[in-house]
Amino acid sequence: xxxxxxxxxxxxxxxxxxxxxxxxxxxxxxxxxxxxxxxxxxxxxxxxxxxxxxxxxxxxxxxxxxxxxxxxxxxxxxxxxxxxxxxxxxxxxxxxxxxxxxxxxxxxxxxxxxxxxxxxxxxxxxxxxxxxxxxxxxxxxxxxxxxxxxxxxxxxxxxxxxxxxxxxxxxxxxxxxxxxxxxxxxxxxxxxxxxxxxxxxxxxxxxxxxxxxxxxxxxxxxxxxxxxxxxxxxxxxxxxxxxxxxxxxxxxxxxxxxxxxxxxxxxxxxxxxxxxxxxxxxxxxxxxxxxxxxxxxxxxxxxxxxxxxxxxxxxxxxxxxxxxxxxxxxxxxxxxxxxxxxxxxxxxxxxxxxxxxxxxxxxxxxxxxxxxxxxxxxxxxxxxxxxxxxxxxxxxxxxxxxxxxxxxxxxxxxxxxxxxxxxxxxxxxxxxxxxxxxxxxxxxxxxxxxxxxxxxxxxxxxxxxxxxxxxxxxxxxxxxxxxxxxxxxxxxxxxxxxxxxxxxxxxxxxxxxxxxxxxxxxxxxxxxxxxxxxxxxxxxxxxxxxxxxxxxxxxxxxxxxxxxxxxxxxxxxxxxxxxxxxxxxxxxxxxxxxxxxxxxxxxxxxxxxxxxxxxxxxxxxxxxxxxxxxxxxxxxxxxxxxxxxxxxxxxxxxxxx
Amino acid sequence: xxxxxxxxxxxxxxxxxxxxxxxxxxxxxxxxxxxxxxxxxxxxxxxxxxxxxxxxxxxxxxxxxxxxxxxxxxxxxxxxxxxxxxxxxxxxxxxxxxxxxxxxxxxxxxxxxxxxxxxxxxxxxxxxxxxxxxxxxxxxxxxxxxxxxxxxxxxxxxxxxxxxxxxxxxxxxxxxxxxxxxxxx
Numbered sequence: 001x002x003x004x005x006x007x008x009x010x011x012x013x014x015x016x017x018x019x020x021x022x023x024x025x026x027x028x029x030x031x032x033x034x035x036x037x038x039x040x041x042x043x044x045x046x047x048x049x050x051x052x053x054x055x056x057x058x059x060x061x062x063x064x065x066x067x068x069x070x071x072x073x074x075x076x077x078x079x080x081x082x083x084x085x086x087x088x089x090x091x092x093x094x095x096x097x098x099x100x101x102x103x104x105x106x107x108x109x110x111x112x113x114x115x116x117x118x119x120x121x122x123x124x125x126x127x128x129x130x131x132x133x134x135x136x137x138x139x140x141x142x143x144x145x146x147x148x149x150x151x152x153x154x155x156x157x158x159x160x161x162x163x164x165x166x167x168x169x170x171x172x173x174x175x176x177x178x179x180x181x182x183x184x185x186x187x188x189x190x191x192x193x194x195x196x197x198x199x200x201x202x203x204x205x206x207x208x209x210x211x212x213x214x215x216x217x218x219x220x221x222x223x224x225x226x227x228x229x230x231x232x233x234x235x236x237x238x239x240x241x242x243x244x245x246x247x248x249x250x251x252x253x254x255x256x257x258x259x260x261x262x263x264x265x266x267x268x269x270x271x272x273x274x275x276x277x278x279x280x281x282x283x284x285x286x287x288x289x290x291x292x293x294x295x296x297x298x299x300x301x302x303x304x305x306x307x308x309x310x311x312x313x314x315x316x317x318x319x320x321x322x323x324x325x326x327x328x329x330x331x332x333x334x335x336x337x338x339x340x341x342x343x344x345x346x347x348x349x350x351x352x353x354x355x356x357x358x359x360x361x362x363x364x365x366x367x368x369x370x371x372x373x374x375x376x377x378x379x380x381x382x383x384x385x386x387x388x389x390x391x392x393x394x395x396x397x398x399x400x401x402x403x404x405x406x407x408x409x410x411x412x413x414x415x416x417x418x419x420x421x422x423x424x425x426x427x428x429x430x431x432x433x434x435x436x437x438x439x440x441x442x443x444x445x446x447x448x449x450x451x452x453x454x455x456x457x458x459x460x461x462x463x464x465x466x467x468x469x470x471x472x473x474x475x476x477x478x479x480x481x482x483x484x485x486x487x488x489x490x491x492x493x494x495x496x497x498x499x500x501x502x503x504x505x506x507x508x509x510x511x512x513x514x515x516x517x518x519x520x521x522x523x524x525x526x527x528x529x530x531x532x533x534x535x536x537x538x539x540x541x542x543x544x545x546x547x548x549x550x551x552x553x554x555x556x557x558x559x560x561x562x563x564x565x566x567x568x569x570x571x572x573x574x575x576x577x578x579x580x581x582x583x584x585x586x587x588x589x590x591x592x593x594x595x596x597x598x599x600x601x602x603x604x605x606x607x608x609x610x611x612x613x614x615x616x617x618x619x620x621x622x623x624x625x626x627x628x629x630x631x632x633x634x635x636x637x638x639x640x641x642x643x644x645x646x647x648x649x650x651x652x653x654x655x656x657x
Numbered sequence: 658x659x660x661x662x663x664x665x666x667x668x669x670x671x672x673x674x675x676x677x678x679x680x681x682x683x684x685x686x687x688x689x690x691x692x693x694x695x696x697x698x699x700x701x702x703x704x705x706x707x708x709x710x711x712x713x714x715x716x717x718x719x720x721x722x723x724x725x726x727x728x729x730x731x732x733x734x735x736x737x738x739x740x741x742x743x744x745x746x747x748x749x750x751x752x753x754x755x756x757x758x759x760x761x762x763x764x765x766x767x768x769x770x771x772x773x774x775x776x777x778x779x780x781x782x783x784x785x786x787x788x789x790x791x792x793x794x795x796x797x798x799x800x801x802x803x804x805x806x807x808x809x810x811x812x813x814x815x816x817x818x819x820x821x822x823x824x825x826x827x828x829x830x831x832x833x834x835x836x837x838x839x840x841x842x
Binding site for chain 1: 685687688689690691692693694695696699700705707708735739740741742743
């Protein structure tokens with residue numbers, strides 16, 4: 001075997017603390033190495049060309065590049081050796097940057113360590129064998145989890161591209177948080193006017209199958225071939241028969257049900273359609289409040305329903321769908337702001353969240369767009385907005401900025417002045433974060449054109465008081481840090497710009513999808529800058545706030561991006577597997593079945609071989625995780641490219657003495 | 658107000674010293690002002706507590722130490738409990754008081770005298786002794802009958818006994834003071 005070794009300087013990244021020429025010289029002494037050289041930038045075009053040239057001139061069978069982490073450039077160099085006619089797996093990489101030059105200053109020690117890592121790579125390469133990918137079929141359908149604006153955009157774009165879409169939405173209607181909003185910044189256009197047509201498109205698109213009031217139960221399989229079990233939670237209404245006429249919701253006698261769509265500021269009936277533009281516009285019974293389901297007495301809705309759609313004994317149903325890719329678009333929930341004692345632990349009726357205020361301002365909301373404070377219905381004169389509630393607050397373990405609160409607070413303050421021109425709006429802020437097209441201008445408009453009073457400082461306490469006229473007021477104690485003094489406002493109503501965190505249950509879903517998630521319930525992208533839509537699980541993509549706080553334009557853009565990623569994945573007639581998969585040595589296999597039971601991908605089956613039963617790996621299903629190798633008592637199952645012999649050769653190369 | 662030359666005026670050793678003595682990370686403060694907003698003494702301060710934190714952050718020693726606010730601070734710790742960055746602001750104020758005394762920059766002598774008077778009674782009786790504090794304070798400040806109008810009511814309610822109640826471990830308490838003084842030396 002003839003091996004060529006290339007030691008990269010990476011400019012001064014490696015060259016400054018490793019004597020690359022000495023490493024190359026040392027490499028020449030290793031077995032089978034016939035060519036070794038140090039180069040300035042191996043990944044550059046001339047660098048790669050020199051590898052191709054060396055392979056051709058010296059008839060090399062394999063190449064070692066000692067440079068950076070394989071994460072970024074292993075694929076680069078594999079393509080390079082392939083261009084020179086070698087198999088892409090006849091290549092090894094030694095990481096002498098992250099593992100050597102960046103972590104030590106001692107040139108001699110660094111040079112020694114780099115030389116040893118190169119020796120290790122050479123010993124591994126001597127035992128490498130060419131590997132070839134297998135092709136497999138792809139189910140060209142995509143599962144979109146979450147029907148908010150990001151999921152809707154992803155579904156519509158994918159459906160437009162001719163891909164079948166399965167959309168699963170937890171609530172009884174799609175639309176997500178955007179459907180709850182009154183207006184959107186920075187144009188103040190009506191949220192439902194721009195969203196509703198897209199929701200209707202989802203319902204009408206023949207390529208989209210919508211499961212509302214449903215959740216993902218389990219997922220098995222791998223990129224290109226996922227099997228998804230979807231739990232259709234009981235609605236107690238036969239949606240095939242329900243016409244959405246709303247008669248049941250008018251007649252239901254159980255009236256004191258907290259209205260989840262209106263964020264609890266009003267009540268609805270036990271059988272309910274969330275809002276007029278709901279998609280699907282079907283009624284759902286809340287079993288916790290339905291008298292018929294709880295007490296067995298009532299049945300008014302069943303009597304009133306003109307189509308006989310009510311089914312009190314409905315149970316959850318599990319349906320199975322086959323898809324080739326998954327887009328998670330599960331959005332967000334508000335941080336639990338009721339931990340703040342200084343803001344009343346959620347007990348002051350007129351201290352509400354921004355989403356509740358949004359429902360109050362919405363024409364389709366419970367107050368038909370009139371701003372009345374919840375406690376006594378008074379039209380407020382002084383409204384205080386407090387920003388960063390549950391954002392940028394280490395004391396409650398939410399140190400991050402929720403991103404879009406500055407903008408929606410400005411919008412809500414403007415809308416307040418629009419609804420109630422005589423009212424005063426006060427905004428307590430820490431910093432105004434408005435990086436976006438027409439965003440900063442928008443916050444300036446709030447102050448310059450609408451006279452919203454911005455005060456730079458956090459609020460320390462809200463104290464309820466009774467005014468001389470007997471009405472309740474709320475003394476908001478803050479500080480104006482620019483003025484350098486404490487300030488107070490006697491407010492009629494306080495709106496909290498509550499920060500966001502990953503949607504409830506996001507962690508559980510991430511585990512089902514086998515993707516990573518952070519401490520705050522946000523899903524982890526594959527690379528924070530260069531792969532923001534992908535996850536580290538092939539075939540699973542992210543869209544919207546489930547990946548991190550973002551506003552509507554960014555969520556829509558990421559929805560489209562996720563759809564584009566899926567379309568690129570599906571553009572090939574067949575997918576190729578990674579050939580670094582397990583292989584069974586039939587002579588050693590004793591058919592104990594341990595590998596079959598431990599395989600997390602169901603990639604191992606039993607086959608008959610000359611009358612004896614043996615384990616067999618389905619190569620296109622195996623993900624090369626190596627669990628079977630660790631389990632096999634016979635050492636009969638080995639992951640190609642990471643066999644015991646290869647790993648032991650690496651260990652021996654390091655421990656020679 | 659003077660123009661501060663930041664390239665020359667910043668005393669970062671001072672900031673490090675405050676951080677070391679108080680055990681708090683002053684860099685964590687992002688100047689939201691929540692400490693000032695909740696401070697019950699803020700209306701009497703000549704420099705707000707958030708501004709004092711800022712002065713320490715920037716290493717402006719005089720600005721941080723030469724003010725009456727340090728001496729008006731009630732040590733109620735509302736600032737600490739509200740700080741979104743978990744800084745024990747009251748502990749920083751305490752550190753600054755101690756530093757101001759060492760520098761001889763105490764801006765409110767009577768309050769300092771009251772503290773000394775109070776600690777003296779603790780030293781000798783093991784706990785507070787109101788009449789002793791009053792007498793000691795009057796002696797130190799040569800102030801006459803400042804709050805004497807509350808005396809009758811306090812006497813009636815037995816809040817101001819003539820005889821100090823001495824606790825068993827008062828010598829041990831006194832040793833704490835001696836040990837601290839030795840350590841300071």
